[in-house]
Each structure stands twice: as structure tokens, then as C-alpha cells.
Amino acid sequence: MQEAHLSCQSQTKSRASSADSPEKSASGAGTRNLHFQFCLQQALRMKAVGLLTLIGCLVTGAESKIYTRCKLAKIFSRAGLDNYGGFSLGNWICMAYYESGYNTTAQTVLDDGSIDYGIFQINSFTWCRQGKLQERNHCHVACSALITDDLTDAIICARKIVKETQGMNYWQGWKKHCEGRDLSKWKKGCEVS
Numbered sequence: 001m002q003e004a005h006l007s008c009q010s011q012t013k014s015r016a017s018s019a020d021s022p023e024k025s026a027s028g029a030g031t032r033n034l035h036f037q038f039c040l041q042q043a044l045r046m047k048a049v050g051l052l053t054l055i056g057c058l059v060t061g062a063e064s065k066i067y068t069r070c071k072l073a074k075i076f077s078r079a080g081l082d083n084y085g086g087f088s089l090g091n092w093i094c095m096a097y098y099e100s101g102y103n104t105t106a107q108t109v110l111d112d113g114s115i116d117y118g119i120f121q122i123n124s125f126t127w128c129r130q131g132k133l134q135e136r137n138h139c140h141v142a143c144s145a146l147i148t149d150d151l152t153d154a155i156i157c158a159r160k161i162v163k164e165t166q167g168m169n170y171w172q173g174w175k176k177h178c179e180g181r182d183l184s185k186w187k188k189g190c191e192v193s
Contacts, residue, residue, distance in 0.1 A: 064105035065149045069093060070190035072102055077192040079155045085162040089192065090183025091174065096120060098173030105147045118146035120158045127157055138164070
């Protein structure tokens with residue numbers, strides 16, 4: 001891109017110096033205007049390419065993060081989820097796996113129009129604010145905060161759900177795949193106590 005810009009500058013300078021000569025003609029001025037228009041179009045294209053590159057970088061930065069089991073085990077352990085509400089760390093790791101596959105940006109649109117968000121698939125109608133007036137927003141958080149790599153808001157909201165509902169029964173993935181099972185394998189090899 002810079003080469004094209006330099007090429008336009010050098011051609012403009014050489015045309016300007018020849019146009020200033022005594023042999024200046026009317027056709028020389030027209031050629032100079034066409035060259036200026038070409039250079040202007042080239043500069044605008046370079047700006048567009050630069051803008052598209054910037055947008056591409058921003059979109060790439062918003063890509064989902066899929067955690068590993070052990071990384072989540074460490075995050076959950078530090079957040080005090082082990083034995084929170086009487087549920088071992090294995091319950092939390094198992095539930096997150098079956099709810100979202102450890103994907104921070106997972107979103108599931110339900111039949112009622114509400115959306116489950118993030119690693120814990122927290123529902124927009126009751127727990128977070130998506131922008132509709134009928135939402136209850138018990139976690140006092142925007143739904144968009146539940147789909148970031150920073151799991152702080154998702155963990156705080158998940159703790160609230162466990163505390164204010166019937167434990168982990170809120171999550172169908174947990175009820176179907178984790179409840180009443182030996183969950184020690186979920187933290188095995190993860191260097192968490």
C-alpha cells in the first residue's frame with residue numbers, strides 16, 4: 001500500500017515539474033487532473049483496506065474462548081465454587097461442559113424467545129438484562145457480560161442461581177449428566193485440591 005502511495009507522489013511531482021515548463025499545454029493540465037483523481041481513488045482504497053483490516057482485528061478479538069477442563073477447574077476453585085451450595089468442584093466442571101462445552105460465547109435461543117448465555121447458559125428472561133422490559137434481571141448484569149472470557153459475572157450469577165433456586169437443578173445438563181454420579185474425574189490431573 002505504501003508503494004502505491006509513493007508511486008503517486010513521485011508521479012505527481014514529475015508531472016508538476018513538467019507542467020511548469022514553458023511548453024505547458026491544455027492537455028497537460030487534463031492529464032494532471034486525471035492523475036490526481038487516480039491517486040485520490042488509490043488513497044481511498046488504501047483507507048478502505050486499512051479500515052477492513054481493523055474491523056477484521058476487532059472481530060477476531062471477539063472470538064469465543066473455549067476453556068480446557070483443568071483451566072476451568074482452577075478458575076472455579078479460585079472463585080470458591082468448590083462445595084459452594086454443597087456442590088463439589090466436579091459438579092461445576094461437569095455442568096459447564098454439558099451446558100456450553102466450556103465455550104464462553106455459547107448462546108442458545110429458546111422457544112419462548114429468551115436466550116441462554118455463556119459458559120453456564122444463564123437465561124436472559126430471569127437472570128440477565130438483554131434489553132427487554134419484561135426481563136427480571138435477578139443477577140443485575142447485562143447478558144453480554146456473561147459471554148466474555150472474564151468469567152467473574154457468570155460465576156457470581158451462577159452462585160446466585162444455586163442459592164436462590166433448587167441448587168443445580170436449574171441446569172438440565174447437570175441433571176441429566178452429572179447429578180448423583182462420581183464426578184471426581186472432572187478435576188483429576190488438574191492440580192486443584
